[in-house]
Amino acid sequence: MSIVDYSVEYPSTELQGFYGWTDTLRGIQYGPGSVSTALPKFFKLLGVSKALVLTGKSLYEKTDVVKKVEGCLQAIDGYGATFHQIAQHSPIAGIREASKVFTDAGCDVIVSVGGGSPVDAAKAILYYLQQERGGETMPQIAIPTTLSAAEYSIGAGYTDDSGKKVAVSSQKLAPAAIILDAELTLATPENLWYHISSIALQHRLMIYRLSTGIRALDHCVENLYRPLIPPPLKVMGLSALADLFKYLPESKADPTSVEIRQKLQIASWMSLWPLKLEKYSALGLSHSLGHKLGAAYSIPHGITSCLTLAPVVELMAEIGTEQDKEYLAKALFYLHKPSTGTVEGDVLELSASIKQLVADLGLSTTLTDYNVPRDDIPTIARNTLGTETHPVFPKVVKLLEGLY
Incomplete structure (x- = not known):
C-alpha cells in the first residue's frame, strides 16, 4: 500500500473529477x-x-x-x-x-x-x-x-x-x-465501539466501540486530503467529523442510548461514503501507519487511529499542500471553534482537538503499551512509505518516536 507524497504540490487545484457508486451496492x-x-x-x-x-x-x-x-x-x-x-x-x-x-x-x-x-x-x-x-x-x-x-x-x-x-x-x-x-x-464490547467478569467484558466492549469511532474520524480527516475525493464528499466528511465529536462523548456518558448509537452509525457511513475507485489504497498516512502497526503488533484498528491521527494532522500542518491544509482548517468551523488566524495554526488546533477527544474518551495509549520495540521504528516507517529515501521518512520516524 502506498500513500500520497504530500511533499509535492499538485499541478492544478481546479475543481474537476468523477463520482460514482460502487458497482455492487444495492x-x-x-x-x-x-x-x-x-x-x-x-x-x-x-x-x-x-x-x-x-x-x-x-x-x-x-x-x-x-x-x-x-x-x-x-x-x-x-x-x-x-x-x-x-x-x-x-x-x-x-x-x-x-x-x-x-x-x-x-x-x-x-x-x-x-x-x-x-x-x-x-x-x-x-x-x-x-x-x-x-x-x-x-x-x-x-x-x-x-x-x-x-x-x-x-x-x-x-x-x-x-x-x-x-x-x-x-x-x-x-x-x-x-x-x-x-x-x-448494544452488546458490542466499549473500546471497539469508540475499540472474565460481566463488568470487565462491558468495559472492553465499550472501549472497542469508542475506538472504532476514532477510526471513523480518521476516515473523515484523511478524506480531506485524499486525492480524487469529490468536494461534496469532503463536506460530508466534515459534517460527520462534527457528529463524531458530539456523539462519541455522549455515547460514553449514556452507553444504553440507541438513538445516539444510531446517529453514530450514520456518521460512520458519512465518513466513508461509498465511492467508485478503480483501486483500493490506504486513505493517507494515518491509515498507512495503522495498517503496519496493527498487523505486526496486534493493535486493533481503532486504537491505531487513536495513536496516529492527531500526530499525522500535526505533521500535515507542515507538509500538506495549501489545498490540503485549507480543508483541514475548515474543521474548526464545524467544531464551532474560532480560527487561530492562520491556516497552519488552525490545522494544529484540529490536531490538539483530536488528541483531547481521544483523552476524554479514555482511549489515550502508547506504543509502549503494545510492546512495540523502539528499534523497529525505522522499519515501520520504511514499510509505511515504501522506501527510506521518501522525502518525509525522517519526519515519520520522528512522529513514531513521539508515540512512546
Missing part, C-alpha cells in the same frame, strides 16, 4: 430493529437463498447479537452455517477455513456481523471464491456493530501466513447490502 437499510425486515428484503433483492454468518469469537460467545441474526435468517429459511473464528486483522487461516464452510454448506451469500475484521474477511473469502469459480460473483450483506466503516469500501485487508498485511480490491467485493441496526450495537 441498498443500505438503517434504523433500530431494522435487521428483521431488512434481511428478507435483501435476500429477495439479491436473489440469494442461504447464508454463511461470518463473525468473531467474542461477539458469538459473549453476546446475543449473532443469535438474533441467525434467528432472522432461520425465519426465512435462509440460514446455512456460522463461522465465528474470524480474529483481529483477518488472518488467512480463518479465511481459508470459512471458505470451506461456505462451500460445504451450499451458501450463496455471506452475512458478516461485527467490526472491520468480519467485513474484510468476507471480502477476502469472496475474492478467492471468485478466482476458484471463474469469476462468479457472490454477495455480502454487512451488519456492522462498530464504527469502522469497512463496509463502504471495495478493498479488504487481511494478514497472510507471514504476519504481513495484504490487500485485495475489486468493485465486486463491496457489500451488496448494509444494515445499520443500532440495537445490535
